[in-house]
Amino acid sequence: MLTAGAAQAQTQTVQEPLPDSLNIRWMSENWTPPEVLRVRIVERDGVRSVIRFNEAARLSEVYPTDPSPLWNVPILLKDNIETADMPTTAGSLALADNAPGRDAPLVTRLREAGAIILGKTNLSEWANIRSSNSISGWSAVGGQTRNPYDPERTPCGSSSGSAAAVAIGLAPAAIGTETDGSITCPASVNGVVGFKPTVGLVSRTHIVPISHSQDTAGPITTTVEDAARIMTVIAGSDPLDPATAEADAHLYPDGSQLQFETLLDADSLRGARVGVLRFLLPSYSEETREVFERSLQVMRDAGAVIVDVSEPPADWRNLGTWELQVLMTELKVDLNAYLASTDPAQVRTRTLADVIAFNDAEPRETELFGQELFVRAEATTGLEDPVYVHARSASLRAAGPEGIDRMMADHAVVALVAPTTSRGWTSDRNDDDDMQGSASRLAAIAGYPHLTVPMGFDRGMPVGLSVMAGKWEDAKVLSLGYAFEQLTQARRAPELR
Template sequence: MVSSIEKGLPANESPSNALISLAPTAWSRADEQMRVAHIGTGSMFGVPILLKDNIETRDMPTTAGSLALVDNAPGRDAPLVARLREAGAVILGKTNLSEWANIRSSNSISGWSAVGGQTRNPYDPERTPCGSSAGSAVAVAIGLAPAAIGTETNGSIVCPASVNGVVGFKPTVGLVSRTHIVPISHSQDTAGPITTTVEDAAIVLTVIAGSDPLDPATVEADVRKVDYRAALDANSLHGTRIGVMRFLLANYSAETRAVFETNLQALRDAGAELVDITEGPDMRAISTAAFQVLMTELKVDLNAYLASTDPEQVPTRTLADVIAFNAAEPRETVLFGQELFLQAEATKGLDDPDYIEARATSLRMAGPEGIDRMMAQNRVVALIAPTTSRAWTNDPNDDDRSQGSSSSLAAVAGYPHLTVPMGFDRGMPVGISFIGGKWDDARILSLGFAYEQKTHARRPPTVP
């Protein structure tokens, strides 16, 4: 196919609406460098890559999809972007996203932003691309670039990757720097790769992982990181005990459950020993505590980010300013409101005892008493479930709604989560999730790689 980048179209003329902006002169650099390199060689020299538009680059604005940040161009690269450039990657542009990474309203529309409009799922434009890294997943699915960077707080890499038929990897929180990325929560935020293969995700992760003195969560990253591509083993499933999170399955569509059962047999055929886990942690309690954490950290972290921007470019200096801006700007609230922003603004800061208790509770219940306990009690090294069911329709009044999700445990615990295409639900792609313990990134990628080599389930969309 000929991409909108190759045609020289403005980003908003792409039929998928996957892009927000293109880097100046990026395509001429990529065209020259791609003559001598490709992502499959193990080097990122000349490899074109796209970034979710909440990640700062020195040569493009960073909007988070909001008109309040449309002129936000402080002229600096996020550390993960600097790592990509040092590895020779060509930053092509920025991808559309769910505005403010889906945290403005519980009624927000996945893949929609006031700056970028509505990103379309390439398998069916009437169905959601999921969010918030919608543009990154769609861009990779339709071949605008071999890799993109998304960000996740809870599901924002793995859900769009799953419903757009690509690979998405959410690393252990603290493996990849979050500096100069528009934040939601320092407890849960991370960036990660979206690609068409697990091998490519491993290559990108090897480049972007590492410690950053400005992000205290990454203090162990240099010690923990490895060459993730070199660690891939096509035989890694053989003799490996894996836990099947049966306690989640009732929430998925019947079609996705059937596809998942077929893929369980593929895992057995590859030598895996599967263990059914019928009881899990209290997901409602985890979600309640984690929500309080997100609301409190959103106010604190976003205020700190806005204070670091240029006041001439970003007049909204606080979350309260953004709320006032949205209230006065009809284009922002034409489809949904900002009740989550209002809840966040009412929180009392990181010294609030209720916040401190909620953070300790959510981390404990999702991590040591959740993923860690399930793996230890069942003597398994990873957990699996469908990532989500088929993409739901964009019509809020349609009964075909979101069905099932495996993202919350790994998101709240800060543990690695990989989604790999496993098949189709009513013609829409669905993925299988591999989840592990903290710093188990290499093993989770390797297990997903072995599964991928066994099944080769991805089928790209038909794009005009």
């Protein structure tokens, strides 16, 4: 047992300079009291990544006989994931007092595995769904999160604070959420690992929603191995989330639990046929394309067979239109259901229409951008609308069976790769340095796994390599990304400013 004297000595020890890249094994082997971590957050969080420190966070002082997989590992959560001991705001003042006193099932799993829920991270307000002009990393509750490599450039979003916090070493892991790019983009531009699992592998219960078709939570870490360890803990079926009905069948194929970290193979690229999404490449910066080509050569040298996929899916040009229709319709339905589950004494906005009215009356909410997407979502007419039914069916088919699945089958490849995005663009809307390239849409719409791993730098800003595959092929995606990571070791932590 850790005595008071030992705790004091340990506090003095961990106040020494800490490595910027902290992994889960290091944290679980070192006693790091939450109060020390809070000091580090205050001193080092110049990028405004953390909204709230968990005052209830406590170190477990008794080493368990059978050590829990995340024993005493501090983990940050995006502030759209509910915990019993902190409010959950989605960055909006409308939810500032939203504290229904319940843990999301994925949080319960983290606690049962021994993790310390350290606090909540900032995000693009409402997970970037309020306006097409929203600013990544900005919320009325948390202000503007900055990119730690260059504060004038975007941290991307919407899991901005989760990625930035991990990048600067405030915690070894954070949980983000993604509907389309909200884990992978911020992880890429902040130089860390981000994993969007198959939709249905991780429960979405008690997470502020956008879309039941595309939403999922996933880990953001500094290594693929740590992302795999987190996945082992948070994956699993939840009776309150119908999308997870098949999860346990994939996690317990022979009766014992699948351990994602034990399936990582540093030699998994050898002999693997890997498809390159060539049709995406013209949209990326020249520098990112050069880094990507060098990454492909690394794979070849490791024994991979690189296969060009030059043609996009047949309905590629329609995907964006269909996806937006799906998101708008499901946002109204799903958010109304979530708001109805909150405490009326804490959350007076009981519907999306109420939130729109709140924003209209609250100048702090709309001083930087509006809410035209909220207004558009409010005008939708529900899940029986034939326009929505067609959009969901067509987009799912085009991205999944006729998209990722067909490209993999036609080219006999085990996975697809592309740059995640180019360097983080500036936050100045008046210049021409904008977002360049994105690999997230197909996997997001299909609900398939998507991993981003640091692959190098574009004008001094980090860029990531995306690895995607079919539904429930999460372990394979993680293993291929792990093999690439072990060969390149491309991550370089930012210099603290």
